Structure formats: structure tokens, C-alpha cells
Amino acid sequence: MVQIRQDTKAAVVNQREDKKILLAHGGGGRLTSNLISSLILPRFDNEVLGKLTDSAAIELSSSSVLFTTDSFVVKPLFFKGGDIGKLSVCGTVNDLAVAGAKPVALSLSLIIEEGFETALLERILDSAANTAAEAGVRIVTGDTKVVEKGSADGIFINTAGIGTRVAGAELSFDKITPGDCIIINGTIGDHGMAIMSKREGIEFELSIESDCACLADLTCKILESTPGVRFMRDPTRGGVAAVLNEIAEGRRCDIEINEKPVPVNPAVKAAADMLGFDLLDIANEGKVLIVASQDSAEAVLNICRNHPLGRQGQVIGRVAETAAEAPIVEMITAIGGKRIVRTPYGRDLPRIC
């Protein structure tokens, strides 16, 4: 039994009275209960949440529990392929999934700026609810706060999640062995470029869609049927480049990536070239990098390719014993050249021309 504190001092919106969130909606009065009953409960309906207790009580099938949290402050709130609601569920589900867990339950906390449109809040909540339902995860507790205008940018969301470890899934840097293969489940950079093109107001001829998706079904299938998986991580902020460097430094090993098989959407590549970005540095929200033993790489790849989220899966590199003073990530480029791959600085600024 796990107890999770549930704070429901929620802001209330009575659509007939007002189409915008007011500070008063965070006051915990009559409007609060209206909001919970009219906007929250119908969307996330489940018996745990429905009890509206201070903490959610849930039964878990295993004593090996994984627990994570993440906050979402994405701008724009809505983008092609997703929105902050979907992202807030996928992000936490994926953090559990890549750590070897089957996600069970999530919390969802909203920090809303006074004056935020109720209709937008409803769209965001709908999206979070649908995503959670598709992923088979319940939102069992939550909180809503309203802050003064100017104190937040529209809406911020925090989700936390717990999951139970998939039997035998002990993933860590230490398990990684030279010769292991590095696999990715599809095209890179889609989410970051979708956000960036929307944010910068650039209309590309070919539309770019975020890859935002819950990976748990795919990762659980892989872990349940393949014993050779050593480590997984979702290349979100900092992209594939950051994760590969984390692996190299965490395990003190070299990594060699092959550019040719790295799946890339041509429109995303064109957009990145135009703005001067390296796709390896760009965020993904529906991708997982899997380090697997050489023997099991093909099995992992097969599961990927038979799954909707892994059709374009590829083995993109391998782990090697480090021969240098400091571990290094190197890439064999498409023309047969070589270069290193570094962790990006952390703020992508479009270039001049």
C-alpha cells in the first residue's frame, strides 16, 4: 500500500459565470468544488481519485516501486502533435518506462495564471486524460493553484508518477559492456523542431510534428521478452547527444555512432539546417535510446519495428572500451568522416543567416 498526499484546494471554474480563471478560483470555496466536479472528475474519473481523500490509496503488485517527478513549462502550450497536457503525462510515464517500470499511477498539479482561459484549460485536461487513458495509467491525485497575473506564463504542470519494476529489469550504467549495441526507436529531433518552428513562427513547407508519445507499452514489451537490455534513457532536453555523453561518462566507455542509420525526418532536417541546429542536440518526447547486448539487439529491434512507436527503429552505434583519457562519443559521418559528439550548451539560439 502506498499513500500519496492529495491536496485538492482546486481552483473552480463555473463556465456560466466566467470564461477565465480568477484568483478567487484558487480560494478553496464554493467554486473550488464546482471545478473539481465539473472539470476534473469527469475527465480523470477513477475510483481512487473519486474518493477525494487527502491521499490516494493504491494497491501495487510488486514491492519494487519506482517514483519520479517532472515539471512542464513548455511554450507554446499547443503545438503540432501535442500540448502541455499530453506532454505532462508522457514525460513522467516515459521517465518511469525507461527506468524499467510499468507505470501505475500519476499525480497532476496545475499552477495557473490568473486570467487563463477556461476553454484552454479544458483542452489541456482533455488531452492529459486521453493520454493517460491510452497509456493505461490512472491520475489518482492532484492539486490546482492560481497565481497572480504575471507570476506564471499561462499554465505550468507538474506530474509525479509511480510504477512497478518489470521483473528482471535491473537497468544501470554498470551493466553496459563494450560491444553492446545502441538502438533508437525512430526519427530524432521532431519534438524540438516542432516546438521551435511554432515558437519562432516559421512555417515550413512540410509540416513538422512532435513525436510526443508514451513509451511504456514499447519498453515493457522489450523488457519482458529480452534479457539483454542493459540501460535505457529517453533523449529529451539535450537530445541524443546529451544521453550518449551521459552514458559514456556514467560507464567510462567510448561510444561510436553511425550517422547513416540514424533515422531523420527530411523536413525536420531541413528546418534544423536552416536554423543552424544539430539534430543530435534537439529534444525528443517519444524516443528511447536502448543499450542492449549484441546478442539481443536484433530481438529488441524486431519488437521496436513491430510496435507503432518503433517502426523506424535502428541500431545506430555501439559501446567500446575507452582508449582515451576521457570517454568520448564519436560519430562516423555519412561521407565516412569522423567527428565527436558533445553535450550541447543548453540553450538553442537560431543563427543569423
Place this chain on the structure above:
Amino acid sequence: MLNRIMTAHRQMDAACEKVGGQINIMEVCGTHTVSIFRNGIRPTLPRRLKLLSGPGCPVCVTDQGFIDVMLELAQHDDCIIATYGDMVRVPGRAGSLETNHLSNVKVVLSSDDALKLAEKHPDKTVVFIAVGFETTTPATAVAVGEADRKGIENFCVLSGHKLVIPAMRALLSDANNKIDAFLCPGHVSVIIGSEAYGEIVSEFARPCVVAGFEPMQIIEGLAEICRQIVRGTAQVGSVYQGVVSAAGNTTARKIVAEYFEPYDGYWRGLGTIAGGTLRLKDKYKRFDALERFGIEEIPAEELAGCLCGKVLSGLIDPPECGMFENKCTPDTPVGPCMVSSEGACAAWYKYGRIRKRRS
């Protein structure tokens, strides 16, 4: 592709064979520099064929005085600084636009976005930080024209626009230069036309070959230069046909000529270059930020200890600067060549670190 690469490499080998010593080819443009590093082209080249990164990164050649003026203008509460992203992190004497945490700095993708900011904020003066070569200048000219036509008087530009040909001329006029040929920028050439390099070829007898930014285009551009070296000729060439014409975009150049005039401006590391920088003509001076804020001229300054100037002239590679990778990294940049993603130092750091083997 493999066949094309092998054919190109045969040309390069033949040129190295003929010359006997080292061949130094300068890629003028920062976008070329990045593409060369990102695609790992350098390690595939013959040992004796050396690529020098040139002054074609707009942020890199923007001098310290200009950065300081920009930072000073950003202190005005009634100003909005509209700038391309690369300029945000360039350090001046007092921090950078990024480290000064100023809320009145807006990153824009075009001069048009800056103009829109001015329309949206009539109570503020929008200063557009107008840097870049021939590719970005026409858009700045159009924005000034629009501001003039619509009477958007709260818009002005701090012009640091630069011209490529005067810079190439200045580099070759330096007796210490090591440049045997130029790989000329694709985008700039779309505007100025390949025949613009004719004066460099005839005066200095250096091959000038225009190439696009795809790795194969770069490799074939280098091969074309080598072909000329084997033949013992120096010509204007292009492996970017269909995109770059001989005459270039005359309409764009006409627009620029209407609003801007060249003057002898200061370039970081390269000093004053005759006719190398553009300023607004007297007719449009009211849109000049210097005029608007009563700044007489941009002071010519250099940052002590930073060897960006030598890097930009192709005299040294970034690792030869004592600060490279020690004091100067992308997280703590000293010179602009480490700030801009197109800067030679940033490209060396990000993609080209020399692998230190265990002894």
C-alpha cells in the same frame, strides 16, 4: 556517392602531388565551417590539404565596440533590443545580453519581426541589431524602407552589416597570408553572383569556387579548386549551379544600394577594412541607432588576450590560442568565435576535439 567522393579525392591527391607542399584553402563562410566539422570532412582530406576557417561568421567579425554599444543601448528602459539569436551571448566589457538578464531583449529571426515589434510597442524604441553579410542586408534594407513608408519612427537599426569581397581582399593584402584558394559561400553568392569574385581572381590569382553546404557539394568544391591548381589556373568556379548565377540577385543589391553605403569600418581581428562595412545613407539616417542615440561612432576595440583575429585570418587554428578549451569554452566564451554556432572556435570545440590517447 562513394564514386563521387573517390573522384574528388583523386583530384585533391593530384594537387597535393603537384604542389609538393601544403595547400591552404579558406572556407570563407561560417556555415561552411560548421558543415565541414559536422560532417567530419577534415579527417577525410589528404594530410597536406589544409582548410582555414575564414571571416564569414557575422558574429565573429563584429567588433568589441559594436557589442559594447549594443549593451549600452540595452540599458535604456525605453528600448527594445531586437537581435538574431547568436548575438545574445557575445560578451562585451560588461557581460552579455544573456548574462545581464534584460527583459527588453527579444530574439528575432528577421528584420521584419523587429519591425513588427516596433508596431506593437509604439511607446518603445526598437533597435534592430543588424549584423550579417549580403544575405541578411537586403532584409534590413526592406525593413528600413517599410518603416519609412509606414512612418514607423520608433524603429532603428544598429548596422554592423559587412561585405565579403572587401574582407577577402584585405586577407590577401596581408603579406603573411597563407591562403592559396577560397571556397566561396553559397548563400552570399546567390546575392552577389559568382562573377563578383572575378576581381579577387584577376588581382590575386587565387581560385575562387562557390559551393553549397551539403557535404558532397563542399567536397566537390574543394576538388574543383584542386583541379585548377593541377592545371595551374585561377578562375571563378561554381559547383552550386542552378542556385548561384553569374550576376546574382540584382534586385536585392539595388534595394541595399538604395539604403546603405559602404564605409571603412572596423572588423574584429582584421582591423579597418576599406569599404567593408555598411551604414545607412544620410537620407535614412533617422533610422540609424547611432544617430538616434547621439553616438558619434563605434569605437574600435579589441579584447586583450583573445586570438579570434588570428583565427579569423586563417593564421592559426583555434587550439593554438592559449585560452581555447581552458578559459574559453561555449559555457564561458571569451571571444565571439566561441559564441556563435558558426564560429571556428565553437565548431572546433563541439566537433573537432583532438582525442587525447592514454599514454
